[in-house]
Amino acid sequence: MEQIAYKARTHEALTKEYALVRAHYDELCARNLKLDMSRGKPAKEQLDLVSGLFTALTTPEDCVIDGIDARNYGELSGLPAAKRLFADILGCKPEECFAGGSSSLNLMYDTISKAFTHGLLHSETPWSKLDCVKWLCPVPGYDRHFKITQTFGCEMINVPMTPDGPDMDIVEELIKDEAVKGMWCVPKFSNPDGIVYSEETCRRIAAMKPAAKDFTLMWDNAYCVHEFEGEFIPFPDIIGLCREAGNPDMVYEFASTSKVTLAGAGISVMAASEANLKYMVSLMSIQMISADKVNQLRHVRYLKDKETTLELMKRHAELLYPKFHCVLDMLEAEIAPLEIAQWQKPKGGYFVSVNTIPGLAKRTLALCKQAGVVMTGAGAAFPYGVDPQDSNIRIAPSLPPVAELQQAMDIFCASLKIAALEQLLNIA
Amino acid sequence: MEQIAYKARTHEALTKEYALVRAHYDELCARNLKLDMSRGKPAKEQLDLVSGLFTALTTPEDCVIDGIDARNYGELSGLPAAKRLFADILGCKPEECFAGGSSSLNLMYDTISKAFTHGLLHSETPWSKLDCVKWLCPVPGYDRHFKITQTFGCEMINVPMTPDGPDMDIVEELIKDEAVKGMWCVPKFSNPDGIVYSEETCRRIAAMKPAAKDFTLMWDNAYCVHEFEGEFIPFPDIIGLCREAGNPDMVYEFASTSKVTLAGAGISVMAASEANLKYMVSLMSIQMISADKVNQLRHVRYLKDKETTLELMKRHAELLYPKFHCVLDMLEAEIAPLEIAQWQKPKGGYFVSVNTIPGLAKRTLALCKQAGVVMTGAGAAFPYGVDPQDSNIRIAPSLPPVAELQQAMDIFCASLKIAALEQLLNIA
Numbered sequence: 001m002e003q004i005a006y007k008a009r010t011h012e013a014l015t016k017e018y019a020l021v022r023a024h025y026d027e028l029c030a031r032n033l034k035l036d037m038s039r040g041k042p043a044k045e046q047l048d049l050v051s052g053l054f055t056a057l058t059t060p061e062d063c064v065i066d067g068i069d070a071r072n073y074g075e076l077s078g079l080p081a082a083k084r085l086f087a088d089i090l091g092c093k094p095e096e097c098f099a100g101g102s103s104s105l106n107l108m109y110d111t112i113s114k115a116f117t118h119g120l121l122h123s124e125t126p127w128s129k130l131d132c133v134k135w136l137c138p139v140p141g142y143d144r145h146f147k148i149t150q151t152f153g154c155e156m157i158n159v160p161m162t163p164d165g166p167d168m169d170i171v172e173e174l175i176k177d178e179a180v181k182g183m184w185c186v187p188k189f190s191n192p193d194g195i196v197y198s199e200e201t202c203r204r205i206a207a208m209k210p211a212a213k214d215f216t217l218m219w220d221n222a223y224c225v226h227e228f229e230g231e232f233i234p235f236p237d238i239i240g241l242c243r244e245a246g247n248p249d250m251v252y253e254f255a256s257t258s259k260v261t262l263a264g265a266g267i268s269v270m271a272a273s274e275a276n277l278k279y280m281v282s283l284m285s286i287q288m289i290s291a292d293k294v295n296q297l298r299h300v301r302y303l304k305d306k307e308t309t310l311e312l313m314k315r316h317a318e319l320l321y322p323k324f325h326c327v328l329d330m331l332e333a334e335i336a337p338l339e340i341a342q343w344q345k346p347k348g349g350y351f352v353s354v355n356t357i358p359g360l361a362k363r364t365l366a367l368c369k370q371a372g373v374v375m376t377g378a379g380a381a382f383p384y385g386v387d388p389q390d391s392n393i394r395i396a397p398s399l400p401p402v403a404e405l406q407q408a409m410d411i412f413c414a415s416l417k418i419a420a421l422e423q424l425l426n427i428a
Numbered sequence: 429m430e431q432i433a434y435k436a437r438t439h440e441a442l443t444k445e446y447a448l449v450r451a452h453y454d455e456l457c458a459r460n461l462k463l464d465m466s467r468g469k470p471a472k473e474q475l476d477l478v479s480g481l482f483t484a485l486t487t488p489e490d491c492v493i494d495g496i497d498a499r500n501y502g503e504l505s506g507l508p509a510a511k512r513l514f515a516d517i518l519g520c521k522p523e524e525c526f527a528g529g530s531s532s533l534n535l536m537y538d539t540i541s542k543a544f545t546h547g548l549l550h551s552e553t554p555w556s557k558l559d560c561v562k563w564l565c566p567v568p569g570y571d572r573h574f575k576i577t578q579t580f581g582c583e584m585i586n587v588p589m590t591p592d593g594p595d596m597d598i599v600e601e602l603i604k605d606e607a608v609k610g611m612w613c614v615p616k617f618s619n620p621d622g623i624v625y626s627e628e629t630c631r632r633i634a635a636m637k638p639a640a641k642d643f644t645l646m647w648d649n650a651y652c653v654h655e656f657e658g659e660f661i662p663f664p665d666i667i668g669l670c671r672e673a674g675n676p677d678m679v680y681e682f683a684s685t686s687k688v689t690l691a692g693a694g695i696s697v698m699a700a701s702e703a704n705l706k707y708m709v710s711l712m713s714i715q716m717i718s719a720d721k722v723n724q725l726r727h728v729r730y731l732k733d734k735e736t737t738l739e740l741m742k743r744h745a746e747l748l749y750p751k752f753h754c755v756l757d758m759l760e761a762e763i764a765p766l767e768i769a770q771w772q773k774p775k776g777g778y779f780v781s782v783n784t785i786p787g788l789a790k791r792t793l794a795l796c797k798q799a800g801v802v803m804t805g806a807g808a809a810f811p812y813g814v815d816p817q818d819s820n821i822r823i824a825p826s827l828p829p830v831a832e833l834q835q836a837m838d839i840f841c842a843s844l845k846i847a848a849l850e851q852l853l854n855i856a
Contacts, residue, residue, distance in 0.1 A: 039501065047499040048488045058482045060475065071475040071690045073467065101529050102720040109715040116545055117556065117580065128545065128556045144714070151714045152545065263501045265722035286572070286579045287537040292530040292720065294693035 005339035006420055018421040025371065025414040028407075033372035035408040040191075040350030041399045042263050042316075043323075049315050050261045056301040063297060070293040077281050078269075082296040086269040088306040089225060090255060091237035096271050098281065101291035104256035104268035108218060109148050111252055111270070114283050115181070115216065116152050121249050121279040123214040127152075127181065136174055136183035138166040140353055140381030140392045142191040145184040145220065149383075156383035159183070161190065163344070165197035168204045175210035182216035188235050189223035192353035192381050192394040194346020199236055206241035208250070217242070217251040224255055225306075225313050227348040228320035232310050239271055248273045257299060259316070259350065260309060267291075267299045323397040326405045327352050334413040340420040351394050353381070358389040360419040365393060367415035373408045433767035434848055446849040453799065453842040456835075461800035463836040468619075468778030469827045470691050470744075471751075477743050478689045484729040491725060498721040505709050506697075510724040514697040516734040517653060518683060519665035524699050526708065529719035532684035532696035536646060537576050539680055539698070542711050543609070543644065544580050549677050549707040551642040555580070555609065564602055564611035566594040568781055568809030568820045570619040573612040573648065577811075582609070584811035589618065591772070593625030596632045603638035610644035616663050617651035620781035620809050620822040622774020627664055634669035634679070645670070645679040652683055653734075653741050655776040656748035660738055667699055676701045685727060687744070687778065688737060695719075695727045751825040754833045755780050762841040768848040779822050781809070786817040788847040793821060795843035801836045 006014065057063055063070045065081050077083070078099025087094040100107050111120075119126040127133050135154040137146055138161050149156055157174060160167045166185065174180055185205070187197040197205075205217065219238050227233060242251045249272070257266030268291075272280070303309045328345055331354065335341050341356040356364065362378040369375075376394040379387040395412070397405055421427070434442065485491055491498045493509050505511070506527025515522040528535050539548075547554040555561050563582040565574055566589050577584055585602060588595045594613065602608055613633070615625040625633075633645065647666050655661060670679045677700070685694030696719075700708070731737045756773060759782065763769050769784040784792065790806040797803075804822040807815040823840070825833055849855070 041501050044488070044497065044500075047491075047497070051486070051488060054486045054490075055483065058479070060472070060479060062482075063475075069472065069475070071693060072472075073469050073686075073691045103716050106716045113541060113545060117541060126556075128554075147714045151711070258501075262499045262722060264718050265499060265720045283579070286575045288531050288534045290692050292693045292723065294690060295720065295723065 003337040005337065006424055007339060011425070014421055014424055018418070018425060021414055021417045021421065025367070025411070025418055028411050028414060029371045031407075033407055033411070035373045035400055035404055037396050037400060037408055038374045038376050040259070040396045042259055043319065043399050043401070045319050046316055046398075047262060049312065050302070053261055053298055053302045056298045057294065062301070063294065065297055065300065070297040073289050075293060076285055076288065076290050077277065078291060079293050079296045079300065081300045082267060085300050085303060085305065086255065086271065089309060090221065090253060090269070090271055091235070092239045092253070092271050095274055096239050096277065098270040098272075098277055099291065099296055100268040100270060102258070102265055102268065102295070104220070104222070104254040104258070104270070105144055107268055107270045108145070108220065108254055111216075111218070111280070112148050112152055114280070115214070118283055120214045120216060121276050130179075132179045134177060134180045136171060136180060137383045138183070138185065138190075139383070140192050140394070141184055142186060142220070143376070143380040145218070146383045149184070154181075158383060158388070161193060161195060163195060165195065165201035166205075168201060171205075172208065175208055175215065178211040180210065181212050181214065182218060184218050184220065186220045186222055187238070188221060188233070189226060189346055189349025191222065191349065192351040192392070193344045194349045194351060194353065195344060196233060202236045202238060202241060203245070206238060206247060206251070207245040208247070215250055219251050219253040221253055221255045223259075223349040225310055226259060226316075226350070227313065228317045228324055229347040233348070239273065243273065249276050252276065257303070260303070260312065261299060265295070267296050320398060322402050323405055324352065326402050327395055327397045327409055330406070330409040330413060335416060338417065338420070341416060350398055351396055354393045354395060356391050356393065356416060357420065358391050359423060360416065361387060361390045361393050363419040363422065364412070364416045367418055368412055371411045371415065373411045375412070431765040433765065434852055435767060439853070442849055442852055446846070446853060449842055449845045449849065453795070453839075453846055456839050456842060457799045459835075461835055461839070463801045463828055463832050465824050465828060465836055466802045466804050468687070468824045470687055471747065471827050471829070473747050474744055474826075475690060477740065478730070481689055481726055481730045484726045485722065490729070491722065493725055493728065498725040501717050503721060504713055504716065504718050505705065506719060507721050507724045507728065509728045510695060513728050513731060513733065514683065514699065517737060518649065518681060518697070518699055519663070520667045520681070520699050523702055524667050524705065526698040526700070526705055527719065527724055528696040528698060530686070530693050530696065530723070532648070532650070532682040532686070532698070533572055535696055535698045536573070536648065536682055539644075539646070539708070540576050540580055542708070543642070546711055548642045548644060549704055558607075560607045562605060562608045564599060564608060565811045566611070566613065566618070567811070568620055568822070569612055570614060570648070571804070571808040573646070574811045577612070586811060586816070587611070589621060589623060591623060593623065593629035593633075596629060599633075600636065603636055603640075603643065606639040608638065609640050609642065610646060612646050612648065614648050614650055615666070616649060616661070617654060617774055617777025619650065619777065620779040620820070621772045622777045622779060622781065623772060624661060630664045630666060630669060631673070634666060634675060635673040636675070636678070643678055647679050647681040649681055649683045651687075651777040653738055654687060654744075654778070655741065656745040656752055657775040661776070667701065671701065677704050680704065685731070688731070688740065689727060693723070695724050748826060750830050751833055752780065754830050755823055755825045755837055758834070758837040758841060763844060766845065766848070769844060778826055779824055782821045782823060784819050784821065784844060785848065786819050787851060788844065789815060789818045789821050791847040791850065792840070792844045795846055796840055799839045799843065801839045803840070
């Protein structure tokens with residue numbers, strides 16, 4: 001097939017291309033494949049890396065640390081040793097960490113839920129008593145974030161992403177509205193684009209002067225140590241940056257070991273100022289006695305510290321790199337010359353995010369589905385599931401083996417080409 | 429010391445008794461003890477019983493059940509095998525079970541929280557939009573339950589307990605008020621009295637006709653298999669009883685393995701009608717991907733079924749029985765003849781609940797504290813921490829060794845006698 005941009009081709013050439021691509025697509029359909037690239041799930045080989053976790057604690061004696069028996073009730077904010085581990089990884093202080101259960105998503109949901117039912121530290125009233133709560137959503141972003149603010153009735157406002165992070169000129173304008181109560185951020189290897197916020201953007205975010213006294217920066221550092229290519233990229237401590245900028249209580253940072261050890265059976269952290277944590281812990285004391293400290297200790301014994309964790313992440317990278325490169329190489333070879341889509345080339349995180357020329361995402365994904373490839377639904381990376389350009393497609397390459405990925409990407413590229421050709425040729 | 433009821437003694441005899449008891453108390457104080465009987469914490473020996481749990485899963489192959497890899501994302505409502513285990517224990521259907529994380533308290537809190545933020549299945553509006561939400565609290569009851577309904581602003585109404593469970597004549601009257609949205613229940617070995625609701629009471633509860641369409645029975649079956657004396661006492665399946673009585677969606681049942689395996693590192697369950705679970709799971713899909721299924725599977729492999737679980741509970745009983753009998757025997761010997769307090773003689777659960785003649789609880793506990801014994805705070809077993817009679821004292825004998833318990837109970841009995849004598853002798 002030709003390697004000239006579609007827009008530079010004649011109608012005749014496009015018609016010929018359409019016939020060729022369609023024939024290839026039909027052939028792929030006939031294979032009756034069933035491939036799932038919808039979520040950022042680790043592959044079995046990754047899960048197998050950490051079987052040592054299972055035997056990190058085997059005796060009663062193993063369960064005691066800092067004089068605390070992890071098997072019994074107590075220590076609402078988590079094992080001090082788990083806080084030290086997370087503080088080492090995040091670059092904050094142990095006393096700024098709340099060590100939680102298996103899900104950082106749950107910690108995020110609970111934070112927003114408590115803002116609505118009780119209010120946060122600097123809230124004048126629980127948000128459920130307000131007529132309107134607005135929320136900033138850098139897009140494309142993480143669908144599960146947006147669903148949290150949606151379920152509580154927030155009015156979500158799209159903020160464009162730049163290669164350095166959210167467009168701060170726009171953010172600084174929007175936060176002048178007192179009804180704007182917060183913003184979602186994935187600062188490193190953003191979901192889905194894989195963008196690493198620049199230090200300047202992080203500093204601008206930390207120094208924001210929002211009209212709302214209880215403006216809440218939800219800093220989901222989900223991929224803080226998740227490089228699949230190259231060396232570990234250091235990131236700033238957002239808690240410290242906010243403190244230095246005079247906004248000590250503005251930020252809640254989240255992370256987990258779901259993609260370090262086991263998906264959904266790891267441990268999580270919420271990091272925030274000591275004043276914020278004191279307030280949140282007073283609310284959480286009604287909700288729980290503590291998270292599972294045995295699993296926290298299991299992780300402390302197994303991951304040890306940041307250095308040992310980064311070594312483990314190198315093993316994950318060895319498994320993930322070929323998968324991401326399969327996706328990126330096929331996009332480069334098959335799609336780039338056609339100039340029908342653009343994408344970042346992430347070096348970490350769990351996604352490749354393809355931004356097509358406007359109007360192709362839904363159709364491309366419908367064609368993929370017809371050929372047996374399930375991807376994240378079109379629009380998922382936008383509030384309310386509405387992609388105004390119908391352009392963004394999130395590819396999650398982590399789960400399938402490379403051989404399957406190649407087949408899935410073959411189908412994806414054919415589907416995207418068909419969608420583009422249908423548009424150019426005006427085929428209904 | 430004499431064994432005649434205080435009220436039957438002369439002023440002179442009481443004055444003499446006071447001097448004797450006071451001298452004994454002072455002697456106990458001089459020992460500078462530091463004993464904690466404040467919470468129902470398992471003892472180290474109990475935690476040591478279940479070390480086999482740690483090695484129930486050691487290889488990747490161990491982690492697969494029913495074709496599901498417990499290590500990866502998915503199965504929001506929990507592993508089917510964990511649901512089967514809980515259904516076996518609770519006598520309900522597996523499809524009526526939501527298998528959760530380490531804390532049933534968290535599931536209870538979340539249920540009430542969602543009632544306020546989103547409303548429950550039959551709610552016309554989220555409860556946060558209502559002017560007044562009332563809640564029935566059988567007393568004495570579990571302080572953590574009452575704190576949940578308190579933190580959401582419910583107006584809590586005390587309902588007296590009888591030896592058969594909550595006084596249903598009163599309950600049936602109160603639920604005619606549409607603002608009454610629910611009731612806390614601990615149906616077996618109630619916290620703190622250790623009362624087992626009679627089957628008749630359970631049937632009456634299941635057949636209630638509350639004015640509120642979304643009346644919510646919070647059925648905390650925390651001690652469902654927790655006999656420390658005698659044989660397992662079967663209990664009715666409340667989900668089935670409510671269904672038969674035409675109230676299929678009225679009840680949410682909770683349980684956990686916190687006092688079967690590890691305190692705060694076990695697994696939990698919320699059981700409810702399939703319609704309720706479907707609704708709740710749709711709300712929870714925003715909050716979490718799933719609870720820790722690895723720990724669920726660890727428990728499935730280790731506990732196996734109800735029969736094996738009951739065998740383990742016999743081992744717990746061997747450790748708990750001497751402790752409870754130390755408390756009950758000392759109460760019988762030291763306090764019963766004086767007629768200054770009454771108590772149930774539970775055969776399971778985690779507490780002995782002493783109901784003194786009115787006005788003695790606070791003073792008794794202050795004296796205990798002065799002598800180095802910390803108990804659950806006075807009033808804790810009542811909404812808002814207010815015991816209208818200042819009468820209830822909850823004793824938690826599980827944690828200390830018997831030798832310490834004897835010392836603590838010595839202090840407790842002396843403290844209670846002093847409090848009673850001060851009242852009778854009118855000593856400020």
